[in-house]
Amino acid sequence: MSEENEDRQAQSSTVTPASNQNLIIGIVMGAGVLLLLLLVISQQLNKDPEPAENKEIAALKKDLEDRKSRNEALRYASVPGVGQSPDALVTQIKSDTEALARLVNASASDAAMLQTAQENARLLSNRVTALENQLRQTQADATRAHSLESELNAARQAANGMVSKSQVDSLRDQLALAKNDRDGFQTEINQLRAKEGTMVDANAYALLKAEVDQLRKDNALSSDGIHQNENVLAKLADAKLFVTKDALSPRAIALYRELTRIEPEDHRARLQTYTRIDTQLKAGVGEAITFKSGSADIALEHETHIKEMASAAAPNTFFLVVGYASPSGDSKTNEELSSQRTTRVASMVNHLKKEGQAVQAVYLGEGNRFGPDDAPNQVCEIWQIRP
Numbered sequence: 001m002s003e004e005n006e007d008r009q010a011q012s013s014t015v016t017p018a019s020n021q022n023l024i025i026g027i028v029m030g031a032g033v034l035l036l037l038l039l040v041i042s043q044q045l046n047k048d049p050e051p052a053e054n055k056e057i058a059a060l061k062k063d064l065e066d067r068k069s070r071n072e073a074l075r076y077a078s079v080p081g082v083g084q085s086p087d088a089l090v091t092q093i094k095s096d097t098e099a100l101a102r103l104v105n106a107s108a109s110d111a112a113m114l115q116t117a118q119e120n121a122r123l124l125s126n127r128v129t130a131l132e133n134q135l136r137q138t139q140a141d142a143t144r145a146h147s148l149e150s151e152l153n154a155a156r157q158a159a160n161g162m163v164s165k166s167q168v169d170s171l172r173d174q175l176a177l178a179k180n181d182r183d184g185f186q187t188e189i190n191q192l193r194a195k196e197g198t199m200v201d202a203n204a205y206a207l208l209k210a211e212v213d214q215l216r217k218d219n220a221l222s223s224d225g226i227h228q229n230e231n232v233l234a235k236l237a238d239a240k241l242f243v244t245k246d247a248l249s250p251r252a253i254a255l256y257r258e259l260t261r262i263e264p265e266d267h268r269a270r271l272q273t274y275t276r277i278d279t280q281l282k283a284g285v286g287e288a289i290t291f292k293s294g295s296a297d298i299a300l301e302h303e304t305h306i307k308e309m310a311s312a313a314a315p316n317t318f319f320l321v322v323g324y325a326s327p328s329g330d331s332k333t334n335e336e337l338s339s340q341r342t343t344r345v346a347s348m349v350n351h352l353k354k355e356g357q358a359v360q361a362v363y364l365g366e367g368n369r370f371g372p373d374d375a376p377n378q379v380c381e382i383w384q385i386r387p
Contacts, residue, residue: 251318281385290379320361324367325337338363
């Protein structure tokens with residue numbers, strides 16, 4: 001019996017520490033799981049609709065998009081003409097053209113001044129050379145006179161009065177004149193040499209000449225730039241003025257539709273239609289310009305008529321320039337020539353119109369609606385659409 005108790009005590013002494021260790025581990029793991037569960041529940045209960053981290057991410061994304069937008073805007077702004085409206089581009093080109101014109105004028109003025117200075121320097125140099133030659137001749141004459149005077153004295157002594165007094169006086173007068181001339185030439189030479197300080201020397205002249213050559217190159221570049229800008233302006237103006245029927249202003253659509261309904265050869269009914277259009281659409285022809293075959297030239301009197309028409313029209317009048325062509329000839333060529341004519345007329349109206357008034361140009365087609373011959377149908381009409 002005692003042996004069994006001893007065995008049991010021995011077994012309990014060997015088993016109990018391991019059991020206690022497992023129990024402690026289990027308790028710790030359970031506590032950890034419970035703590036984790038509590039943390040999850042706490043986060044779920046205290047969870048914001050939009051966590052601070054998500055707000056920061058959203059703010060960073062917005063800032064990134066803003067920076068991209070600014071970089072894109074700067075990239076487009078650094079390229080002339082990209083990302084700008086046609087009006088802003090026209091304004092910019094006009095400003096560049098005026099700056100180039102001022103540079104051309106300043107360059108021409110500087111070149112003229114330099115040319116004048118060069119001419120003055122050349123004349124002064126020639127004058128100095130001539131005076132120096134005269135001075136040398138005078139000095140030679142003076143030396144010769146002095147030698148003659150010495151010879152005269154020697155001859156007088158030798159001849160004991162053989163030379164007459166009048167001859168001696170004449171020689172003395174010549175000597176005095178020669179001395180006066182020499183002194184005058186010397187004074188003028190000194191004055192010219194004093195002016196040399198304000199004249200252009202060879203090095204300065206070379207520098208100025210290089211500047212003039214550069215200015216001439218700049219003038220050529222400026223002239224080319226002005227011509228290019230004028231061409232760009234003309235193209236921009238043409239692109240805005242001449243349109244297709246799909247790009248017509250809403251104010252001109254009804255008039256365009258009525259004009260297309262007139263039969264191409266019905267030039268008699270045209271006047272009746274024009275009267276109805278004037279009553280219903282408040283639109284009438286202010287000026288009609290007939291062109292010679294193959295030409296887009298506008299007679300001078302039409303410019304005066306257009307100016308008077310625009311001046312008398314209301315401030316918000318809309319001008320529609322309609323171009324026609326005769327049916328003879330190639331249709332494509334006729335359309336191109338009529339488009340050129342209407343654009344030129346529209347450009348004149350655009351130049352002479354008042355502030356608030358608008359203008360567009362459109363091509364209507366070939367036909368004989370103005371008469372049986374070609375000449376009356378090679379025409380542009382300027383319609384006034386009243387407010």
